Amino acid sequence: MISIKSITIKxxxxxxDLTIDLNGKSFGICGPNGTxxxxxxxxxxxxxxxxxxxxxxxxxxxxxxxxxxxxxDRRNDPEKAVVAITADIPSLRKTVTVERTVxxxxxxxxxxxxxxxxxxLRKIAKRPEIVxxxxxxxxxxxxxPGKRAEEVQALLHIEDIDKVRGGLQKLANAYERQLPYVExxxxxxxxxxQRALNVSQLRSESILSASNVQREILGLPLLQELTDKxxxxxxxxxxxxxxxxxxxxxxxxxxxxxxxxxxxxSFNAEVTRRLPExxxxxxxxxxxxxxxxxxxLESFLTVxxxxxLQEFCPxxxxxxxxxELRKHVQVKxxxxxxxxxxxxxxxxxxxxxxxxxxxLASQLTALLRHAALPxxxxxxxxxxxxxxxxxxxxDDLERQPSLEEITVLLxxxxxxxxxxxxxxxxxxAVAELPDSSKQxxxxxxxxxxxxxxxNYRSSMRKLKIAREQANIARQxxxxxxxxxxxxxxxxxxxxxKDFAALYAFINRSDEKDFKAxxxxxxxxxxxxxxxxxxxFFPPGAYHxxxxxxxxxxxxxxxxMRHLHGEEFIAAILDDVLMSVDSGHRREVCSLLKKExxxxxxxxxxxDPIWLRHMRTEGLIAARAALQFRKWNVDxxxxxxxxxxVWSEIGECLDNNDVLSAAGxxxxxxxxxxxxxxxxxxxxxxxxxxxxxxxGELMPSAISRLGRLYSRGKDAANSWGQxxxxxxxxxxxxxxxRFAQATNVEQWQVNSAIHFNNWENLGKNDxxxxxxxxxxxxxxxxxxxxxxYLRVTPEREAIEALRxxxxxxxxxxxxx
Numbered sequence: 001m002i003s004i005k006s007i008t009i010k011x012x013x014x015x016x017d018l019t020i021d022l023n024g025k026s027f028g029i030c031g032p033n034g035t036x037x038x039x040x041x042x043x044x045x046x047x048x049x050x051x052x053x054x055x056x057x058x059x060x061x062x063x064x065x066x067x068x069x070x071x072x073d074r075r076n077d078p079e080k081a082v083v084a085i086t087a088d089i090p091s092l093r094k095t096v097t098v099e100r101t102v103x104x105x106x107x108x109x110x111x112x113x114x115x116x117x118x119x120x121l122r123k124i125a126k127r128p129e130i131v132x133x134x135x136x137x138x139x140x141x142x143x144x145p146g147k148r149a150e151e152v153q154a155l156l157h158i159e160d161i162d163k164v165r166g167g168l169q170k171l172a173n174a175y176e177r178q179l180p181y182v183e184x185x186x187x188x189x190x191x192x193x194q195r196a197l198n199v200s201q202l203r204s205e206s207i208l209s210a211s212n213v214q215r216e217i218l219g220l221p222l223l224q225e226l227t228d229k230x231x232x233x234x235x236x237x238x239x240x241x242x243x244x245x246x247x248x249x250x251x252x253x254x255x256x257x258x259x260x261x262x263x264x265x266s267f268n269a270e271v272t273r274r275l276p277e278x279x280x281x282x283x284x285x286x287x288x289x290x291x292x293x294x295x296x297l298e299s300f301l302t303v304x305x306x307x308x309l310q311e312f313c314p315x316x317x318x319x320x321x322x323x324e325l326r327k328h329v330q331v332k333x334x335x336x337x338x339x340x341x342x343x344x345x346x347x348x349x350x351x352x353x354x355x356x357x358x359x360l361a362s363q364l365t366a367l368l369r370h371a372a373l374p375x376x377x378x379x380x381x382x383x384x385x386x387x388x389x390x391x392x393x394x395d396d397l398e399r400q401p402s403l404e405e406i407t408v409l410l411x412x413x414x415x416x417x418x419x420x421x422x423x424x425x426x427x428x429a430v431a432e433l434p435d436s437s438k439q440x441x442x443x444x445x446x447x448x449x450x451x452x453x454x455n456y457r458s459s460m461r462k463l464k465i466a467r468e469q470a471n472i473a474r475q476x477x478x479x480x481x482x483x484x485x486x487x488x489x490x491x492x493x494x495x496x497k498d499f500a501a502l503y504a505f506i507n508r509s510d511e512k513d514f515k516a517x518x519x520x521x522x523x524x525x526x527x528x529x530x531x532x533x534x535x536f537f538p539p540g541a542y543h544x545x546x547x548x549x550x551x552x553x554x555x556x557x558x559x560m561r562h563l564h565g566e567e568f569i570a571a572i573l574d575d576v577l578m579s580v581d582s583g584h585r586r587e588v589c590s591l592l593k594k595e596x597x598x599x600x601x602x603x604x605x606x607d608p609i610w611l612r613h614m615r616t617e618g619l620i621a622a623r624a625a626l627q628f629r630k631w632n633v634d635x636x637x638x639x640x641x642x643x644x645v646w647s648e649i650g651e652c653l654d655n656n657d658v659l660s661a662a663g664x665x666x667x668x669x670x671x672x673x674x675x676x677x678x679x680x681x682x683x684x685x686x687x688x689x690x691x692x693x694x695g696e697l698m699p700s701a702i703s704r705l706g707r708l709y710s711r712g713k714d715a716a717n718s719w720g721q722x723x724x725x726x727x728x729x730x731x732x733x734x735x736x737r738f739a740q741a742t743n744v745e746q747w748q749v750n751s752a753i754h755f756n757n758w759e760n761l762g763k764n765d766x767x768x769x770x771x772x773x774x775x776x777x778x779x780x781x782x783x784x785x786x787x788y789l790r791v792t793p794e795r796e797a798i799e800a801l802r803x804x805x806x807x808x809x810x811x812x813x814x815x
Contacts, residue, residue, distance in 0.1 A: 001567040002124060003600045005086045005095070006542055007047065011074040012081045012102070013039040016636040024088055026592075026620045030611040036637030038133075041574040042601065045131040047098055049083040050105040050126050053131065056324075062510045069102040071631065080472050088235070089120050090569065091371055096121075119193040132556060133574040141539045141552045145524035150327070156563055158489075161484055163326075168477040175470035181398065182466040184355050185478055188362035193452040195254045196445075207232075211449065231452040236443060252370040252430045256423065258259060259363040264416065266362050280347050282407055301329050304727040350406060353413070354397035361390035371426055378429045382422040384413075385677070408693070433783045455742040485520055492518035492525070495558045497602030497617040498506035502595065506587040507547070548578045585610060589617035609690065612678050616794050622787055622804050649770050653763045661766055666694055669773060672788075673697035679790035681798065699717040702739045705780060706732065708791070708801050714812040719815045728810065735779045741772040766783040780806045 003024040008014045009812060014036050020027075027036050042052045046069070055065045070081035081102035088095050096117050098110040110118060139151050153162060190202055198205040204226040211232045212222045220235045316505035344589070364387035369379035396409055435441075504514040510532075517536055519526035525764065528536035529551065531543065539548050553576055560568050560789040592601055601619065605611060608627070614620045628637040638644065645668045651662035670693065677684055679698055684696055709732035716725040780788050782803030789808060790797045801810040 001563060001569045002048070002089055002120065003569050004044065005041070005088060005601070007044060007083065008684045009043045009083045010038070010080070010082045011071040012046070012083055012629060013042050013071065014067065014633070014636055015039045015043065018636065019625065022602065023624070024599070024600060025624055027603070028611045028614045028625040029602070029628070030608055030625065031051060031637070032607050035628035035631045037628060038574055039637070041131060041133070041572055041604060043083045044085070044572050046105065047083045048102055048130060050100060050108065050125055053136070065102065065105060069105070080726045089117065090669045092120065092566070101127050110601050111229060112620060114115050130558070130570055131572040131574070132576055138201045138548065138552050140555050143529070145526050148527060149520065149525035156559060163482060168473070168480055172470070172473040172477040173751050175466070175473045179353065179466055180355065181358070182463050184358050185362070185447045186463040187461040188359055189452070191258070191454040192255070192366055192398070193257060193449070193456045196202045196251055196449045196452045198254070207453070211446065214445045217438050217442040232453060234672060236446060246428065247370050247433060248441065249433050249435070251445070251448055253366070255363065255366045256427055256430070257371065259360075259367060260423065262360050262363055267356055267415070274349065274353060277467060278353070278410060279407065281308065281346060281349065294614050297332075301332055304329070311625050346406065350397050353410070354394045357390045357397070358394040361387045361394065364390070367426060369474065374445055374528055378426055380422045383417050386419055485604055487736070488520040490563055491562070495562050498558040498561060501554050501555055503551055506550055506554070506584050506591050508587070532774055546584070548585065549576065549580050552576070553588070565597070568596070570600055574604050575606070585613045586617060591612045591620045591785070593617055593619045608674070629671070629673070646770070646774060653767055653770070657762050658762065658766045659769065665773060669698060670779055672695045673701050675770060676701040676788055677704070680708065681791050703778070705735060706739070707733065708810070708812065712801060715814045717812050719811070738776040738779045
């Protein structure tokens, strides 16, 4: 993995020019909504992956990286939209720079462009989970089991297992779907053979017995056994075509009787009973244009995604991401589940009609074979045409046609008016045939029986193969599914234990015995959590939104730890914990620090309290943060940077804009006074809304530092440290002068900000005000490291007043 040292962003999203030094450590970005925090997150993701998830994927409409990645003023000049990062790759012990432009996001400029470096970057580009926003995090918790399985498996990079499972299921279903047709063909071949042999049961003994009767008439050796190579006509030298009469009269009569029975008892009955029911169901669906269109769309998507094998569209030749395309189509198909169900119901009702058509067509074909045998063939044009039409109709009904096609096909299920004329002609021709001699009849009988036996053997071989294929395909699918579920169960068991431990840590005050269940099954992932020992329920059932956010983060961390192990060294969290209640904020920061000490977390928040907790718990260093105070389209985000603030105040005063200068000064003082009170643990009257004003914060901060200096003097004197005491006395006196100067001028700030007599204040009136507060804030800071002084420890009895660099370190404990 990778740790980020710095990032430079130019003309990208809402940022014009910004450089952030991260030093490979955890970092916090704070600011009100709309000040540019997410722009930094987008830039980090863009540099690492060449993409911005916020501008891609489901529901983004016409928004795209290409069109909207650059700053709005650079939308026609995307090569100016540049993001560059410097990062360490610990596994390679190398430092690299990666630079991308919106014009060519996939063509990163990498230095050094070593093969091992490029390999690491390619792996990171395929792992967008390094960036997580709340809208993505909560999907793990509140998604449906099927969608959750997709999200989690994508995070673990095992999403192909469901593709394989789906493919194996389609294969098994396809082989099983063809079985009814093959069985129907075999059944028809069996019926024809039974009629030819005139036996009630098709067994080896009955076949041999019937055949040997005819062979005995011809003086042929009797058959002793029936194998798959046995020919019933073995030893019959006279070719059947040389016989004066080639129709086996009794067989043709039996086939004709069977055909008429099928027409009356099966075809007419099935059509009469099922046709109105089918047409009614189809008409009901057809009246709903959404269902009708949905069926077309489902068919198009199902066929299309199976044919999508290349990295570009076959219509417009534009490149596409096959994985994203498949996910997108799968989402659409998921939304068409009801349409798919109704289509399946129609298909199930149509299938018997196809079988009836095929059965009758097979029997008509048998009659046509009889009719073609005499030298003067018996003409049966209607039977021939109807038989061919029935075969085609059966094929068409089995290929899942559209509603319109089904309606047309079913409309053709009518017995031709002249069919009985053909059948009567055939019956008459057969009846007029002279009776054959026993020898001729036996020859014809054996010839017809052998032809049908071969047809029966062929159909049974095909049926055996079809059953074996269906059985093997189903076994493969079942074995894969069983193995897949077993492996995933073991994987999720490990993840759920880690998840439960992480969540119990941040909620140890009331849910220290928390447990969870991740249950995979057939492409789904169930997720139930314990609710105070009352049972297991979905997270959204009883837990609050804040607890759900905490679950989402803990599940993400458990999955990332399982996926990356020791290589989980970077994560970018964009406002993922904003609904976590204040009582668990410190625990979350403590969790990240304790459980993931080697991971660089880059976090955004609009709540400064979160930022303070990050610092207090040591998750980020004192200087490892920036705070945005405002944003505008021309300049981008503006930080609470001391140099920038005083420069901006100076510019306002140069323009004699005292109102703007006073407003900016007041806002900055409120921000810094809150920070100082936090660092010094200064007592401030509690407010439930945490909206403290300058008049509540600054006096408390001034009073607190004055007392700390006084306490430090007393401590130094108790230890006999005269020089230290004298130095503290000087600092105390200087600080008092700065504080006094601001008290004198305080009324002017208030009058200006509230538009009271502001026109009476000019540049020369307000400049001393700004200078007084600048000096005062300097007195709260270390002269060397320029960081605000703070007391230690963060809790319990105070022991020292110090800065980060150690230049200031005032002992507060008396001897």
